[in-house]
Amino acid sequence: MNKHSPTPVNPDAHEVITGTENTSVQNRSLIRVMLHKPLALICGGFLLLVILGAIFAALVAPYPPNALDLPNALSGPSARHLLGSDELGRDILSRLLYGGRRVFPGVLEGVLTALILAVPIGILAGYFGGIFDRLVGAITDALLSIPTIILVLVVLAVFPKNTHAAMIAFGILVSPGLIRIVRGETLPLKEADFVSAARVAGVSDSQIMIRHIRPGVIRVVIVQGSFIAAGALGYMVALGYLGLTASSGEAEWGQMVASAGALLNRQPWLLVPTGGLIGLIVLAFTLFGNALRDASAEAIAAAPGPVSRGSSAVENTAQSQGIPPDPSKKLLSVINLSVAFSSRSRDLLAVDKISFDVNPSEIVGLVGESGAGKSITSLAILRLLPNTARIVNGQIMFEGRNITGLDDPEFDRLRGRSFGLVSQEPGSSLDPAFTVGSQLGELVRLHDGVNRKESRSRCLELLNHVRIRKPEQLLTMYPHELSGGMAQRVSIAMALAGRPKLLIADEPTSALDVTVQNEILALLRQLQLETKMSVLFVTHNFGVVADLCDRVIVLYAGQIFEEADVFQLFDRPMNPYTKGLLLANPSNAQPGQPLPIIPGRIPSIGSWPTNCRFAQRCPYAADECLAGPIPLLALEGERKSRCIRVDDLRKEGIL
Amino acid sequence: MLKIIGRRFLISLPLVLIVTMLSFFLVLLTPGDPAAVMLGMNHTQAEYEAAREKLGLNQPALTRYGHWLKDLGNGDLGVSIFNSEPVLKILKGRSGVTFSLILVTTLFSSIIGVGLGIASAIRRGFLARIVDLISLLGLALPNFWVALVLVAIFSVSMRLLPAIGYIQPGTSLSGWVKSLVLPVAVLSASAIGIIAQQTRSSMLEVLDSPFIRTLRAGGLGRISIIYRHALRNAAISIITVVGLTFVSLLSGTVIAETVFALPGLGGLAVQATSRVDLPVIQGLVLYFTVIVIIVNLIVDIIYAWLNPRIRLS
Numbered sequence: 001m002n003k004h005s006p007t008p009v010n011p012d013a014h015e016v017i018t019g020t021e022n023t024s025v026q027n028r029s030l031i032r033v034m035l036h037k038p039l040a041l042i043c044g045g046f047l048l049l050v051i052l053g054a055i056f057a058a059l060v061a062p063y064p065p066n067a068l069d070l071p072n073a074l075s076g077p078s079a080r081h082l083l084g085s086d087e088l089g090r091d092i093l094s095r096l097l098y099g100g101r102r103v104f105p106g107v108l109e110g111v112l113t114a115l116i117l118a119v120p121i122g123i124l125a126g127y128f129g130g131i132f133d134r135l136v137g138a139i140t141d142a143l144l145s146i147p148t149i150i151l152v153l154v155v156l157a158v159f160p161k162n163t164h165a166a167m168i169a170f171g172i173l174v175s176p177g178l179i180r181i182v183r184g185e186t187l188p189l190k191e192a193d194f195v196s197a198a199r200v201a202g203v204s205d206s207q208i209m210i211r212h213i214r215p216g217v218i219r220v221v222i223v224q225g226s227f228i229a230a231g232a233l234g235y236m237v238a239l240g241y242l243g244l245t246a247s248s249g250e251a252e253w254g255q256m257v258a259s260a261g262a263l264l265n266r267q268p269w270l271l272v273p274t275g276g277l278i279g280l281i282v283l284a285f286t287l288f289g290n291a292l293r294d295a296s297a298e299a300i301a302a303a304p305g306p307v308s309r310g311s312s313a314v315e316n317t318a319q320s321q322g323i324p325p326d327p328s329k330k331l332l333s334v335i336n337l338s339v340a341f342s343s344r345s346r347d348l349l350a351v352d353k354i355s356f357d358v359n360p361s362e363i364v365g366l367v368g369e370s371g372a373g374k375s376i377t378s379l380a381i382l383r384l385l386p387n388t389a390r391i392v393n394g395q396i397m398f399e400g401r402n403i404t405g406l407d408d409p410e411f412d413r414l415r416g417r418s419f420g421l422v423s424q425e426p427g428s429s430l431d432p433a434f435t436v437g438s439q440l441g442e443l444v445r446l447h448d449g450v451n452r453k454e455s456r457s458r459c460l461e462l463l464n465h466v467r468i469r470k471p472e473q474l475l476t477m478y479p480h481e482l483s484g485g486m487a488q489r490v491s492i493a494m495a496l497a498g499r500p501k502l503l504i505a506d507e508p509t510s511a512l513d514v515t516v517q518n519e520i521l522a523l524l525r526q527l528q529l530e531t532k533m534s535v536l537f538v539t540h541n542f543g544v545v546a547d548l549c550d551r552v553i554v555l556y557a558g559q560i561f562e563e564a565d566v567f568q569l570f571d572r573p574m575n576p577y578t579k580g581l582l583l584a585n586p587s588n589a590q591p592g593q594p595l596p597i598i599p600g601r602i603p604s605i606g607s608w609p610t611n612c613r614f615a616q617r618c619p620y621a622a623d624e625c626l627a628g629p630i631p632l633l634a635l636e637g638e639r640k641s642r643c644i645r646v647d648d649l650r651k652e653g654i655l
Numbered sequence: 656m657l658k659i660i661g662r663r664f665l666i667s668l669p670l671v672l673i674v675t676m677l678s679f680f681l682v683l684l685t686p687g688d689p690a691a692v693m694l695g696m697n698h699t700q701a702e703y704e705a706a707r708e709k710l711g712l713n714q715p716a717l718t719r720y721g722h723w724l725k726d727l728g729n730g731d732l733g734v735s736i737f738n739s740e741p742v743l744k745i746l747k748g749r750s751g752v753t754f755s756l757i758l759v760t761t762l763f764s765s766i767i768g769v770g771l772g773i774a775s776a777i778r779r780g781f782l783a784r785i786v787d788l789i790s791l792l793g794l795a796l797p798n799f800w801v802a803l804v805l806v807a808i809f810s811v812s813m814r815l816l817p818a819i820g821y822i823q824p825g826t827s828l829s830g831w832v833k834s835l836v837l838p839v840a841v842l843s844a845s846a847i848g849i850i851a852q853q854t855r856s857s858m859l860e861v862l863d864s865p866f867i868r869t870l871r872a873g874g875l876g877r878i879s880i881i882y883r884h885a886l887r888n889a890a891i892s893i894i895t896v897v898g899l900t901f902v903s904l905l906s907g908t909v910i911a912e913t914v915f916a917l918p919g920l921g922g923l924a925v926q927a928t929s930r931v932d933l934p935v936i937q938g939l940v941l942y943f944t945v946i947v948i949i950v951n952l953i954v955d956i957i958y959a960w961l962n963p964r965i966r967l968s
Contacts, residue, residue, distance in 0.1 A: 234794075432963065
């Protein structure tokens with residue numbers, strides 16, 4: 001129960017940054033990314049300017065900080081006093097510049113104290129874990145529950161007017177938040193491949209921490225340091241304002257605000273330069289930290305390997321021969337569907353002009369490796385794509401009606417009644433805050449328009465339907481009390497609550513134990529027979545396909561590679577990719593023989609080649625495969641294959 | 656449930672001991688002599704010795720801490736060096752102001768912050784930027800400065816609200832409300848942004864989770880998805896931030912009560928620090944720590960109540 005996880009230092013700094021051995025290259029690219037951020041440049045430049053101004057105050061300030069100019073007291077901004085003057089005619093600009101000499105060393109003290117404490121303790125706690133980690137956890141928890149100011153006040157009572165003592169105390173009191181963050185960064189680094197490799201190679205723990213963990217942590221620490229500096233500055237001036245670290249009349253920023261407050265009736269302008277400068281500096285530290293954080297995320301995202309950029313852009317998609325199907329008799333027709341993920345600068349295509357149909361009462365398998373686009377396709381049909389993705393092309397017809405153009409409330413009414421969804425993770429697909437009865441009942445009431453009492457009997461009927469033995473008992477249980485198989489039965493019951501005509505099952509058995517998998521498959525088959533609904537079954541498992549499906553669509557890198565009746569497909573695949581997948585299926589393994597695998601990996605979204613997307617891994621690839629986009633060819637019957645060598649390969653007896 | 660509360664409570668006891676001990680021994684480092692401070696300028700050596708004896712300054716540190724704890728058990732926190740009033744009485748007398756301030760601020764900033772957070776999670780874009788701006792400004796502008804600006808606008812120029820002072824709700828309810836408007840506004844400035852940002856990020860995270868997809872696929876409409884399912888789950892982390900806000904408001908009152916001359920605990924802390932009134936400071940440390948512990952306990956209870964995984968374990 002890590003309830004404090006949003007730390008007060010910076011509540012949204014949680015991205016996991018994976019370390020790489022080659023940190024010098026990464027840091028350089030970090031700087032490069034920063035240079036392209038105008039806001040970061042402005043903030044950094046401004047901070048540098050203010051700090052230099054403080055250091056060289058004696059040179060740049062137009063007046064000494066305490067030079068009186070009584071005739072021009074409270075003058076407001078003028079040529080003589082650019083930022084005005086106070087009640088004794090002292091120049092505000094000069095006093096602000098000199099005031100920086102007190103503030104910045106204090107901020108530095110606070111930040112350094114926090115870093116010196118937090119970095120080693122956080123790394124050690126994360127790296128070694130165990131009792132030390134728990135002890136550190138307990139102490140940081142305790143420190144986080146003390147109001148910072150009260151202990152700083154105690155310190156100031158003990159060391160009156162001592163800024164150093166106050167800022168060191170501040171550093172100590174904010175270090176727990178930073179310790180947590182550093183520890184959190186260390187944990188994944190500890191498990192990283194290159195660290196394991198170093199450990200196996202006999203590199204000592206201390207060397208690993210210094211050489212491999214520290215560089216990965218340091219980036220986060222710089223970001224956090226920036227936020228802590230913002231906090232330290234706020235603290236520093238607040239203490240000065242209260243008169244606890246400065247006396248009235250001193251050229252100290254907090255005191256200057258205080259005296260501006262006292263002169264509110266006579267010259268309100270005085271509030272502007274003082275508070276404005278403090279606000280701007282805190283803002284600059286915060287925004288600089290934000291920019292650093294974004295930059296380090298981008299530097300890392302840009303790090304892995306050469307990515308062929310242009311080829312993936314939506315405009316340059318390979319042209320596919322979408323054969324327009326006749327949607328009249330079909331339950332579902334997907335026509336030329338393209339889905340793209342939007343990143344900062346460009347759209348990355350994840351599904352590339354896919355067309356297929358699902359007939360009434362038919363079970364269609366959508367098969368492919370992870371990253372092929374099969375889940376995205378199914379979510380696009382349900383209009384439940386993640387926020388970063390959207391449909392960029394194509395139509396979806398349901399019962400002969402184009403549902404792509406429906407507005408959201410209209411589409412809401414289709415869900416549950418027309419489509420149902422069973423998703424992969426039964427554990428996380430039920431609302432953890434409500435009982436089974438409560439969430440299932442809500443859907444039943446929605447679809448059947450019945451009251452609470454009547455909905456109970458329908459709930460029990462649904463749970464009976466999915467073969468749950470003691471449904472009454474289950475109604476009062478929470479999702480976390482259910483086993484995986486049980487939870488999946490409940491989510492199937494929820495999907496069936498609206499009596500859908502099409503059930504979309506997105507890898508519904510992948511996360512389950514083998515025996516439970518078979519039970520759920522048997523249940524789905526049974527339910528399909530009973531209800532005559534259609535099923536779109538998304539899976540990477542050919543065994544499941546053979547078991548359940550009538551027809552199969554094989555996806556690869558966002559394209560349909562083959563489509564066939566299930567018997568034909570298993571009998572004689574018409575695409576080298578399908579053939580490879582079938583051979584690699586563990587259920588076809590021969591005793592004593594290594595399982596033939598497809599070498600290489602599916603190209604990731606954004607790095608699809610313009611030619612055959614499988615060519616790189618295909619043992620039969622020829623020059624023509626690399627020449628350009630490959631069309632989806634119609635073969636005999638309803639079969640389709642995206643392979644221009646299909647005839648050759650058939651003649652050669654390979655397919 | 657009771658077990659959780661009991662365990663939390665037991666964990667809290669050592670915390671009280673550690674914090675009070677820390678403040679107690681820090682105080683021993685004080686260069687100033689409390690006996691001399693108490694007597695002022697003109698006193699004889701005999702009076703000085705008597706004062707030291709009376710304050711127990713001649714005993715070893717640990718014994719003195721032991722005495723302090725024992726007295727604490729009897730409800731005695733010692734007397735102020737400044738005016739010889741019992742510390743407990745001073746604390747009691749000043750609690751009302753501080754609690755009015757903190758409770759009203761917490762309530763106000765939670766309502767506005769959660770509202771803004773939900774709205775910006777659903778609408779994103781423009782509204783999200785406004786929330787970012789509010790929280791950025793709330794963090795960047797020093798609250799004492801914001802206070803002075805508000806005083807300049809609403810008290811000095813528009814003469815709508817009192818610049819300083821506190822009116823008991825018993826004396827005049829409208830006076831009480833008026834005397835709290837500016838301090839609450841100042842303290843809310845930073846709290847609203849923090850709560851709104853946390854609400855938005857938790858809502859976005861929950862709205863992105865598979866069970867929301869299941870429920871949407873089941874046909875539930877926006878209202879139920881957002882306010883029944885997403886908010887209920889996001890509330891678990893929102894409540895944590897509200898608790899943290901409450902604790903940070905204890906620090907905030909130190910400034911707000913000083914600027915607006917409110918006779919509360921925060922103002923007392925500043926006075927006691929500049930007067931080196933150690934018994935009062937120690938009393939405050941204890942008092943604030945206990946408040947924090949109680950708040951954390953309440954947060955834990957709400958947390959467990961919202962989260963069946965904890966409630967039922």
